[in-house]
Amino acid sequence: MDWGLKNRLSRIIQPDGRVLMFAVDHGYFLGPVRGLEDPKKSLEPLIPYADALMLTRGLLRNCIPPETNTPIVLRVSGATSIERDNLPDEGLTVSLEDAVRLNVSAITLSIFVGTEHERQTLEALSELVDFGEEYGIPVLAVTAVGRDIGQKDARYLGLACRIAAEQGAHFVKTYYCDDFEKVTGSAMVPIVIAGGKKIESEIDVFQLAHDAIQQGAVGCDFGRNIFQNPKPEAMIRALRSVVHDNKTPKEALEMYNELSKVTA
Ligand code: R5P
Numbered sequence: 001m002d003w004g005l006k007n008r009l010s011r012i013i014q015p016d017g018r019v020l021m022f023a024v025d026h027g028y029f030l031g032p033v034r035g036l037e038d039p040k041k042s043l044e045p046l047i048p049y050a051d052a053l054m055l056t057r058g059l060l061r062n063c064i065p066p067e068t069n070t071p072i073v074l075r076v077s078g079a080t081s082i083e084r085d086n087l088p089d090e091g092l093t094v095s096l097e098d099a100v101r102l103n104v105s106a107i108t109l110s111i112f113v114g115t116e117h118e119r120q121t122l123e124a125l126s127e128l129v130d131f132g133e134e135y136g137i138p139v140l141a142v143t144a145v146g147r148d149i150g151q152k153d154a155r156y157l158g159l160a161c162r163i164a165a166e167q168g169a170h171f172v173k174t175y176y177c178d179d180f181e182k183v184t185g186s187a188m189v190p191i192v193i194a195g196g197k198k199i200e201s202e203i204d205v206f207q208l209a210h211d212a213i214q215q216g217a218v219g220c221d222f223g224r225n226i227f228q229n230p231k232p233e234a235m236i237r238a239l240r241s242v243v244h245d246n247k248t249p250k251e252a253l254e255m256y257n258e259l260s261k262v263t264a
Helices: 003-012 039-043 057-063 096-101 118-135 154-166 180-185 202-214 232-245 249-262
Strands: 019-023 052-055 072-075 106-111 139-143 171-174 191-194 219-222
Touching: 003 106, 003 118, 019 191, 019 232, 039 057, 057 072, 096 118, 106 118, 106 154, 118 139, 139 154, 154 171, 154 180, 191 202, 202 219, 202 232, 202 249, 219 232, 232 249
Parallel strands: 019 052, 019 219, 052 072, 072 106, 106 139, 139 171, 171 191, 191 219
Antiparallel strands: none
């Protein structure tokens, strides 16, 4: 790995080997998702607690102050919407020159392994990796599951993560599942987990993060479970304590409850 690529990746995955990424890229196919109707207002108090932000160039240019030092993981794929049943039919939507212009720390796209669009998304990944290697920009592959969320097992997720790594992805975002250590154990590269739909109880969110890390994930890239929480600042700060301070879910819940009394 070249120095520039390593340097950018080390801005995202922290010196303790862990990362709490904050995913706010949902609008690229969901539009004004609940909790991000006014992204500038929602995100401003939360940015200081994220190790990296995952978002689109539109949200970045419109809502994130250019003075921010939080590393940016830029989504460069899309061109589909929730209005149609074709979410896997994604393509690259951002010129790589624009990613450089935006000074991002990583670029990301979804791959849809096992769908009729598997080939196009894997070829797009390869294109990004060629670019990333040339310019020193790490590539995050997201093993997207569309509406099958919660239904994919360790065999499928292990396959998708390994294929991403074999194509050259520098780190991979996937979903937690039973026997998750089989996924992390064969992936070859760091794995972060997505949160998925808003989970009813806070302790279950902390448990998810805790279990994934215990089974080899380097951290989380959560979105809705942070910005749709009634106390998002308390949530992101308590999640940090699980990711970086090895707090148990119970300890994180106590922290969340305390912070909920004093944060907006
Ligand atoms: C996944 O493909 C996208 O990056 C999503 O926008 C992101 O993963 C969603 O995060 P969460 O499931 O935690 O809301």
